[in-house]
Amino acid sequence: MAGKVAERRAALRDNLIIIAExxxxxxxxxxxxxxxxxxxxxxxxxxxxxxxxxxxxIVLAVNARxxxxxxxxxxxxxxxxxxxxxxxxxxxxxxxxxxAAANLHSWRALFDVExxxxxxxxxxxxxxxxxxxxxxxxxxxxxxxxxxxxELALLTRAxxxxxxxxxxxxxxxxxxxxxxxxxxxxxxxxxxxxTSNS
Amino acid sequence: MAGKVAERRAALRDNLIIIAExxxxxxxxxxxxxxxxxxxxxxxxxxxxxxxxxxxxIVLAVNARxxxxxxxxxxxxxxxxxxxxxxxxxxxxxxxxxxAAANLHSWRALFDVExxxxxxxxxxxxxxxxxxxxxxxxxxxxxxxxxxxxELALLTRAxxxxxxxxxxxxxxxxxxxxxxxxxxxxxxxxxxxxTSNS
DNA sequence: CCCTCTATTGAACGGGGTTCATAATAGCAG
DNA sequence: CTGCTATTATGAACCCCGTTCAATAGAGGG
Numbered sequence: 052m053a054g055k056v057a058e059r060r061a062a063l064r065d066n067l068i069i070i071a072e073x074x075x076x077x078x079x080x081x082x083x084x085x086x087x088x089x090x091x092x093x094x095x096x097x098x099x100x101x102x103x104x105x106x107x108x109i110v111l112a113v114n115a116r117x118x119x120x121x122x123x124x125x126x127x128x129x130x131x132x133x134x135x136x137x138x139x140x141x142x143x144x145x146x147x148x149x150x151a152a153a154n155l156h157s158w159r160a161l162f163d164v165e166x167x168x169x170x171x172x173x174x175x176x177x178x179x180x181x182x183x184x185x186x187x188x189x190x191x192x193x194x195x196x197x198x199x200x201x202e203l204a205l206l207t208r209a210x211x212x213x214x215x216x217x218x219x220x221x222x223x224x225x226x227x228x229x230x231x232x233x234x235x236x237x238x239x240x241x242x243x244x245x246t247s248n249s
Numbered sequence: 250m251a252g253k254v255a256e257r258r259a260a261l262r263d264n265l266i267i268i269a270e271x272x273x274x275x276x277x278x279x280x281x282x283x284x285x286x287x288x289x290x291x292x293x294x295x296x297x298x299x300x301x302x303x304x305x306x307i308v309l310a311v312n313a314r315x316x317x318x319x320x321x322x323x324x325x326x327x328x329x330x331x332x333x334x335x336x337x338x339x340x341x342x343x344x345x346x347x348x349a350a351a352n353l354h355s356w357r358a359l360f361d362v363e364x365x366x367x368x369x370x371x372x373x374x375x376x377x378x379x380x381x382x383x384x385x386x387x388x389x390x391x392x393x394x395x396x397x398x399x400e401l402a403l404l405t406r407a408x409x410x411x412x413x414x415x416x417x418x419x420x421x422x423x424x425x426x427x428x429x430x431x432x433x434x435x436x437x438x439x440x441x442x443x444t445s446n447s
Numbered sequence: 448c449c450c451t452c453t454a455t456t457g458a459a460c461g462g463g464g465t466t467c468a469t470a471a472t473a474g475c476a477g
Numbered sequence: 478c479t480g481c482t483a484t485t486a487t488g489a490a491c492c493c494c495g496t497t498c499a500a501t502a503g504a505g506g507g
Contacts, residue, residue: 055504056453056454056504059454060454081363084493084494084495085494085495085496086493086494086495089457094455094456095455095456095457096456096457096458096495096496097455097456097457097496097497097498098454098455098456099496100495100496100497101454101455105495105496106495106496165279166422166423168422171425172422172423172424172425176423177425180424205431205434205435205438206438208418208427208431208435209415209435209436209438209439210439211418212411212414212415212417212418212419212435213410213411213414213415213439214414215414215417215418216410216411216412216413216414216415216417217406217407217410217411217414219410219413219414219417220406220409220410220413221406221410224364224366224367224370225364225370225374226370226378227369227370227375229406233403233406236403237403237406237407237410238407240403240404240407241407241408241411241439241443244442244443245439245442245443247445253473254473254484254485257485258485282462282463282464283463283464283465284462284463284464287488292486292487293486293487293488294464294465294487294488294489295465295466295467295486295487295488296485296486296487297465298464298465298466299485299486303464303465304464304465
């Protein structure tokens with residue numbers, strides 16, 4: 052029974068991630084409490100720290116799952132999209148908006164977790180981000196066939212950032228709530244206009 | 250001596266705002282501590298709460314000043330810009346980027362402060378935002394003379410959000426640091442492309 | 448069954464925002 | 478100037494929270 056401890060810990064680890072995920076999804080990142088986690092998981096407070104370095108590690112684990120779901124949603128939208136590359140971009144961006152709106156707290160947690168200064172982003176983050184960028188880059192390469200890969204990378208990042216900004220400020224409460232339709236309109240506006248007369 | 254107390258409190262209030270502003274600018278919003286504020290201001294811990302409801306109120310006061318400086322920078326850039334409305338947009342957006350980069354912590358604090366759920370954004374916020382939107386809207390109206398005011402408002406918000414997104418993700422540490430030049434390039438790319446063939 | 452070594456536990460620690468009983472002070476009447 | 482009272486300022490104390498670690502429980506081998 053060598054791996055018994057590891058097994059128990061792995062189970063607790065998964066359990067904690069699920070519980071934290073639910074908490075973040077329903078009440079937001081700032082509502083996550085170590086003591087709540089422990090009591091919901093039926094474990095001791097200290098047990099959390101046998102399995103995770105600190106709460107941020109749990110949040111990162113949750114974020115990895117969220118990011119993965121996001122990527123899957125975007126991929127699914129892309130799979131159902133028409134061949135036209137501009138439409139593909141629009142469909143993906145609206146899928147991004149859709150995911151953010153439907154998973155507001157979890158989506159926010161992706162960006163609200165504070166990294167220690169100077170610490171690099173985790174590997175899975177860069178990987179999922181790269182995947183998203185690839186989804187965008189492919190149609191862009193069709194639309195702009197005469198661009199350097201370097202220029203394409205810049206275009207890709209610029210478009211992703213723009214859509215992200217539109218969704219971020221659109222879903223932000225400070226602006227008194229932009230209607231969901233308007234967000235989609237802005238996304239389509241930016242993408243269509245951007246990709247016109249290529 | 251009727252207004253003596255009010256005077257003293259007003260002075261403390263201003264003092265606390267200045268001190269908090271410096272702290273946020275140098276170390277970020279999360280480094281703001283009530284006890285530090287009190288000792289730096291040479292006042293009692295509780296004195297803070299005679300003058301502000303809570304720390305968030307101080308942050309909001311700092312943010313109002315930051316937002317005002319931002320608006321002034323953008324306005325200054327606009328004043329020095331050429332007549333061409335597209336160039337005006339580019340110059341303003343790069344001024345926005347410049348301000349964010351030069352005042353990273355203060356700029357972040359504008360968006361990192363968490364409002365109580367359901368609470369409306371403060372008046373000055375909407376006002377400064379409206380001012381920024383007006384700066385953008387004017388050249389846009391020249392570029393797109395045949396659009397509804399409503400459509401123009403959507404364009405304005407979309408462009409601001411896009412630039413904001415580019416700056417936000419560009420300055421974010423997670424992406425391992427996008428060079429400042431690349432951020433400016435992305436901004437120019439989006440704006441020029443967006444405003445072409447109007 | 449005991450012994451040892453590991454894993455688990457939750458009380459305690461440190462640090463932070465906020466409050467409130469108390470002390471200090473200002474204003475005023477005599 | 479001296480009490481007296483109402484107002485203001487103070488900072489110790491409260492509560493919450495993440496994290497730690499001495500003490501306990503438990504597993505495995507002899």
